[in-house]
Amino acid sequence: MKIGIVGLGLIGGSMAKSIRKNTSHTCLGYDIDRAAVSGALAQEAIDAELTSSNIGLCDVVIVCLHPQQTIDYILENVGRFGKNTIVIDTCGVKGAIVDAVDKVCADNSISFVGCHPMAGREFSGFAYSIDNLFEKASFIITRTPLTKDEAVEKISALAIETGFAKVVISDPEEHDRVIAFTSQLAHVVSSAYVKSPSLLKQSGFSAGSFKDLTRVAKLNEDMWTTLFLMNAEPLTDELDHIIARLTEYRDAISAGDAKTLKALLKDGRELKELSNNSL
8 A cells, every 4th residue: 555644743654653663555755844754764764755646646645733733734725635545643532533533535536534543642743753662552433324335444554464462443422532541641640740839849749650640741732722622521520530539548547537548549549450450
């Protein structure tokens, strides 16, 4: 196949490198940053540059841009994609993306499949892309009534071929509801956690738990602002829940209520053990 990748940042660059490492597909790449394109060509992560004149020759186009940029790019280029081309995105929110582009693509004989590779790093840009980023990761595909079975089958096969451990089939609503808990809430909590006045006093006093909880506070605020606001209702529900749970812990500790505190901690441990067993 001929695969076009739009956006050669961490995800797009890693997709290109993974495709080149694990498959025999031809890979074309585009980025507004000319240095990223030059770097990808120099490292042989792509075979050639993706342009407006050759994008119509691609069997699959993977759009690896921020959410609003993804929507804008697909709508602006819907007439340039080849008929029957499969276009996928890699955004961390699905409902808003699908609502904006799914029908427009279908009306132009283009198969759009909303996707989300569940991998990342606390760094961004092509310089940090790696060819094994997706090893042991899951690849989420979200179906809608307009999604073609053959498109899902082809993208599922490509994901496994590229190095993903498994493909998870969902729908945009379920994806956004679950991802609000598994990803977005963690980023909000991490960002809030580092705002403690004790932050700059932690040197020499921190270990694994501090590093684990603060790692994703190093985020791209432009992208994550958009992701949070595009998924505001599910994320707000998760925030309400964790605020209520934190209040229970605070009240028990403040009151010196060992019995309640121990019960809260026990519940948390048992739930974590249960979740480990379900993985």
